[in-house]
Amino acid sequence: MHAPASATSPQAARPAAAGVRISLSELIDMRHRVREVPLFASPQQRAPLVGLHHSKLRGRGVDFDQVRIYQAGDDVRTIDWRVTARTQEPHTKLFHEERERPIYILVEQSPRLFFGSGLMLKSVLAAQAASLIGWAALSHNDRVGGLVFGQDEQHEIKPRRSKQSLLLLLDRLARANAKLAAGQFSSPEAFGMALRRAREVLRPGSLAVIICDERTLSETAEQQLTLLARHVDLLLMPLSDPLDHALPAAGHLRFAQGNARLEIDTHDAGLRQAWREQGQARIDRWQRLAIRLRSPLMPLGTQRELVEQLREHLGVQQPGARR
Structure with missing residues (x-):
């Protein structure tokens, strides 16, 4: 059994509001939060992203x-x-x-992300993460580009050390987000195609930031990530929702994807246990992959604010917190 791509819940059905859609202006405003999260460090500092910018992995980044x-x-x-x-x-x-390096952000905006039971939909969380990393990289004088992938289309912006280049990427991201709707079908090939494109355009020493649904990791995608990791550094950021990992005992729930409809009885303890086991299996798979590829893993969830999660991953104290 797979976690739902979309659900006929109040969260999914409500009109456009905070946490359901994200606009270009909101993505641009993310630049004001860069200082809250030291994503890229100087050589004298302890690099928070496990040395991704000043990399020691196989001599990359030099x-x-x-x-x-x-x-x-x-x-x-x-x-x-x-x-x-x-x-x-x-x-x-x-x-x-290297004084600068290409930062290539692969960010998913497919129907499977148009779901969320927390503060926001996964599609919004993905867009926020891509924007924050883009602004952080640009402020670090790196070249920024990326690829927005979803159902049947890809929007690619080549890495440049240009604000206009990042704005173009964010515009494509906001447009893709606006097209999402409940009940659409998610292409199982989109992620693999995006990774193949990244292998074609990225040169050794680049950093590829992978922002996708936790459930997107197929055998084909894992193979593509393995090939990509031979030449570039990876930062893995799988997205999830609490309902991906556990179901509440809430009676009958209805889920939809495309023309398919599913109704399940969450009072069934065996079903809830199987759901938890599948959710944990996905978490374990990402962890094994990150260890094998020697890549940082920073999973994100819809139940908490983005900056708060990133600060926790990087071991950064909240402003005003006591030591």
């Missing part, structure tokens, strides 16, 4: 500078074996950190 004779204390992993063999004397490679 550019080759020159080769010199090996000196005591040099990292043996940087030895240039070709030059060493040619000169018969140990040589090591020197690198310098």
